[in-house]
Amino acid sequence: MKTIMTMRAALEHPEIFGTVLAGESWSAWRVLLIAAMGEELTEPEREIFRQLTGREYEPKTRCEEFWAIVGRRGGKTRAIAVLAAYIAALCDWSDVLAPGERATLPIVSASLWQAGKAHQYLSGIFSTVPALKKLKIGETSDTISLSTRVDIECRPASFRTIRGGTAVAIIADEAAFWRSDDTRNPDSEILNGARPMLATTGGMLAVISSPYARTGEVFSTFKRDYGAAGDPKILVAKAASRVMNPSLPASVVERAYIRDPAAASAEYGAEFRTDIETFIAVEAVEAAVIPGRFESARIGGFEYRAFVDAAGGSGSDSMTLAIAHREGNVGVLDLLIERAPPFSPAAVVVEFVEILMRYGLGAVTGDRWGGEFVREQFKDRGIAYEISEKAKSDIYRELLPLLNSRRIELLDHQKLVTQLCALERKTARGGRDSIDHAPGGHDDLINAAAGALVLAAGQPDFIESYIRAYHDRPDAALAEYRNQQINGA
Structure with missing residues (x-):
């Protein structure tokens, strides 16, 4: 040159x-x-x-x-x-x-x-x-x-x-x-x-x-x-x-x-x-992924829970559905469906209802997005739409200790893993943490998956105690939990 x-x-x-x-x-x-x-x-x-x-x-x-x-x-x-x-x-x-x-x-x-x-x-x-x-x-x-x-x-x-x-x-x-x-x-x-x-x-x-x-x-x-x-x-x-x-x-x-x-x-x-840091270590996420497992069929004897992240179909957000169940103390993600825009919300609800019925579900949980429209679409097809008691940040916050303690099994879904690893923890001016995707990012898949897993996993007493301790002293809490595992707790 x-x-x-x-x-x-x-x-x-x-x-x-x-x-x-x-x-x-x-x-x-x-x-x-x-x-x-x-x-x-x-x-x-x-x-x-x-x-x-x-x-x-x-x-x-x-x-x-x-x-x-x-x-x-x-x-x-x-x-x-x-x-x-x-x-x-x-x-x-x-x-x-x-x-x-x-x-x-x-x-x-x-x-x-x-x-x-x-x-x-x-x-x-x-x-x-x-x-x-x-x-x-x-x-x-x-x-x-x-x-x-x-x-x-x-x-x-x-x-x-x-x-x-x-x-x-x-x-x-x-x-x-x-x-x-x-x-x-x-x-x-x-x-x-x-x-x-x-x-x-x-x-x-x-x-x-x-x-x-x-x-x-x-x-x-x-x-x-x-x-x-x-x-x-x-x-x-x-x-x-x-x-x-x-x-x-x-x-x-x-x-x-x-x-x-x-x-x-x-x-x-x-x-x-x-004030912004990565929400979860990549290693913890990768340890939860079951290689080669992309979807699991319904198994008799387990109670399944579902979470939907609704969207309008004309913007940039996808509409997603996740289904999970609990085996022992482990939350297992069974299915994760995404419908990217453009789409008809009513048509996607029809598809999701068919899937929910395959898993024997008569209800699905989601947030307040869309008001009565989304809830009515599910209700008219025989599925109750329950409003989540937890905000998105709270769901992610409860998912974190379950992931770190290896009480979660994820599907082999690269986009899900990417969205989970991209979540950020931000400390607000009042001192409270919020967890969300980064600017320009998406959380449609992880929002549905986290919601279903937290619903399905439940919280045995010692995990509830662990979650409370984790927020105060993460390293010490994780060490204590692992010690309980070693000792057969």
């Missing part, structure tokens, strides 16, 4: 990026882009660089990876669009491309809608910047094709679709919020699948994101590579919104801190959240 023009020169040139990231408010971003491309900084710029990266000196060689962990409204999307336009238009990749080969520069986001925001900036650059307009040879809703043999493409964050092709750079947008029902670690899977696309070009992986919980690739990269001890080929910057965008009104940030200090600290302060 050969640069046609330095990043510094492009940022200063009035007919290239001189008007795109102009002014003092963009000075921090200009410093990071210049440093990421391996160019030398001035001493005043170097001081800004130190504050943003925790490193004394810029790398002076082009980075393999550039991670910008910046608060909301901090200018991430416009700045990264400039970096993408520079790499695609002002770098010559002909020496690493086969004759006739075109390279890609994917912008990977949690959704195409989010990727479209970067596309809008890039479309504006290649439509209005005088020196770059002539390079555009085609444009669709998700692709900009350039005469430099590079196609800038918007792609959803999927580890299945990211594979294949030759990339001159990859832009990963808001990676801390990537979610998938197909894998527990979508950010790791996607980035690991993407990196080989850069192997023959030496292109850059550029990740921009607001911070979230202290898990995932964004947090682990920050922990490992931020500061002087980090990999010199991986540049990690971290800054609050108003550091990168001083034009953001201070009043907006101040009101956010008043409303919810923990959320504002992440959204605008660029601090990883300390």
Whole structure:
């Protein structure tokens, strides 16, 4: 790869990026882009660089990876669009491309809608910047094709679709919020699948994101590579919104801190959240899964319980049904059905009623969603719909000690396992914990499964005691429970 023009020169040139990231408010971003491309900084710029990266000196060689962990409204999307336009238009990749080969520069986001925001900036650059307009040879809703043999493409964050092709750079947008029902670690899977696309070009992986919980690739990269001890080929910057965008009104940030200090600290302060943690260890979930068991037929002599998570059929939520029973002190998940939208709620109720009757059930439990409509649909078909006495967080809270004490058997259902492992425990301002899916995630399957299991498992006296102790002293309670198991209690 050969640069046609330095990043510094492009940022200063009035007919290239001189008007795109102009002014003092963009000075921090200009410093990071210049440093990421391996160019030398001035001493005043170097001081800004130190504050943003925790490193004394810029790398002076082009980075393999550039991670910008910046608060909301901090200018991430416009700045990264400039970096993408520079790499695609002002770098010559002909020496690493086969004759006739075109390279890609994917912008990977949690959704195409989010990727479209970067596309809008890039479309504006290649439509209005005088020196770059002539390079555009085609444009669709998700692709900009350039005469430099590079196609800038918007792609959803999927580890299945990211594979294949030759990339001159990859832009990963808001990676801390990537979610998938197909894998527990979508950010790791996607980035690991993407990196080989850069192997023959030496292109850059550029990740921009607001911070979230202290898990995932964004947090682990920050922990490992931020500061002087980090990999010199991986540049990690971290800054609050108003550091990168001083034009953001201070009043907006101040009101956010008043409303919810923990959320504002992440959204605008660029601090990883300390009030959110993983609800359950992956190991405990995997230990509960019975490999190869996808469904169990009804067995005489056992009492079955069912839980439904209703949905309207036109949104993003699925309607799910779970059936479980208890064997000794073990809750066994027998069946888990999901109907993804679009669907007719009435038609799904008919299907679920047939399943409930197969298991000898005349009642199903669920929450208050849908009001009387859902309850009437079941009632008209001979099934009583009972309102759950427990809120969703309380059901999850009761499921946890049963899982940790191996009193639960789960079906071999990857999507269920993914949703369970993705649940998060959040400490509210009043000190009470709530348990829910992460932003952009789903809990339709685990909500039904947890409801059925908690109903079916029941709570022998010593487990009830254990649950109460678990909330106060988890480690000691678990040790005591295991000791009771060893002694035959």
